[in-house]
Amino acid sequence: MSIWNHLLCRPIMSFVHQKCRNVDVPYLGSQVRRIPVPDELVKWSREWTEYKPPVHTDSKVQGQVWADPEISDKTFQPAWNSVDGKINRVSFVCPYTFDSNTLCPLNPIGRTGLAGRGLLGRWGPNHAADPIVSRISDEGHLEFVAIQRRDNSEWAIPGGMVDAGEQVSQTLQREFAEEAMHGVVDKKSLEELWSCGKELYRGYVDDPRNTDNAWMETVVVNFHDAKGLLKNVTLQAGDDATSLRWIRVDSKEPLYASHSHFIQLLKASHS
Numbered sequence: 001m002s003i004w005n006h007l008l009c010r011p012i013m014s015f016v017h018q019k020c021r022n023v024d025v026p027y028l029g030s031q032v033r034r035i036p037v038p039d040e041l042v043k044w045s046r047e048w049t050e051y052k053p054p055v056h057t058d059s060k061v062q063g064q065v066w067a068d069p070e071i072s073d074k075t076f077q078p079a080w081n082s083v084d085g086k087i088n089r090v091s092f093v094c095p096y097t098f099d100s101n102t103l104c105p106l107n108p109i110g111r112t113g114l115a116g117r118g119l120l121g122r123w124g125p126n127h128a129a130d131p132i133v134s135r136i137s138d139e140g141h142l143e144f145v146a147i148q149r150r151d152n153s154e155w156a157i158p159g160g161m162v163d164a165g166e167q168v169s170q171t172l173q174r175e176f177a178e179e180a181m182h183g184v185v186d187k188k189s190l191e192e193l194w195s196c197g198k199e200l201y202r203g204y205v206d207d208p209r210n211t212d213n214a215w216m217e218t219v220v221v222n223f224h225d226a227k228g229l230l231k232n233v234t235l236q237a238g239d240d241a242t243s244l245r246w247i248r249v250d251s252k253e254p255l256y257a258s259h260s261h262f263i264q265l266l267k268a269s270h271s
């Protein structure tokens with residue numbers, strides 16, 4: 001990593017991902033297991049000459065319109081670290097570097113024990129948006145809308161991937177409608193809510209799908225319903241979710257990926 005990258009990455013340099021190094025279970029939807037990466041060898045700057053992780057890109061990703069071709073495909077010439085036509089390939093963390101042998105982008109946080117793209121469509125950053133819709137309950141507790149993910153049953157903020165050419169502000173509303181309103185776009189009742197978004201975070205997500213060459217990044221925005229606008233709206237889990245409920249910010253419920261951290265940011269912003 002160049003000195004420039006090192007300086008630009010400095011604020012996040014101490015962070016070490018955990019969930020995308022889990023060796024207790026196979027990688028989601030496969031039999032592939034990550035190799036163990038000790039904390040002290042996560043950073044690429046720590047030499048590990050024998051490091052040879054398995055390579056895995058799920059067959060569900062191959063040939064999809066929302067996914068990149070293989071790096072070896074000569075017709076694939078993306079503008080790395082840039083907005084590449086309709087696809088944002090800029091990392092919020094820092095400009096990423098490349099593996100000198102495979103030419104694949106390298107996860108800016110470090111090794112994950114798995115190469116390839118796994119279940120992620122893009123090489124490098126895969127951008128998402130997470131709307132935290134919150135309220136004060138009748139009992140006076142700050143709580144947020146959560147969905148239970150269909151893929152791994154974990155509770156999560158109802159976020160999703162930014163589509164090619166889509167603005168993050170659109171993704172936030174579309175994902176909330178798809179995952180928490182069963183696809184019903186209730187523009188009228190929620191217009192006021194969508195107009196009062198407060199950004200809480202933009203950056204890396206410790207997502208269990210991350211690999212050495214593909215990783216999640218997100219923008220988290222809080223929409224606080226101070227006026228009870230959601231009382232007129234039917235909240236219902238969409239197709240990618242099995243259930244929906246309001247969760248208190250001080251609940252001990254384990255959440256998907258880095259979502260507990262985002263909820264801590266929500267709590268701090270309301271205290």
Ligand code: RP5
Nearest residue numbers: 128159160161205207216218
């Ligand atoms: C997480 O994955 C993000 O924080 C976001 O909540 C989610 C997006 O992926 P899908 O829900 O579309 O699978 O990393």
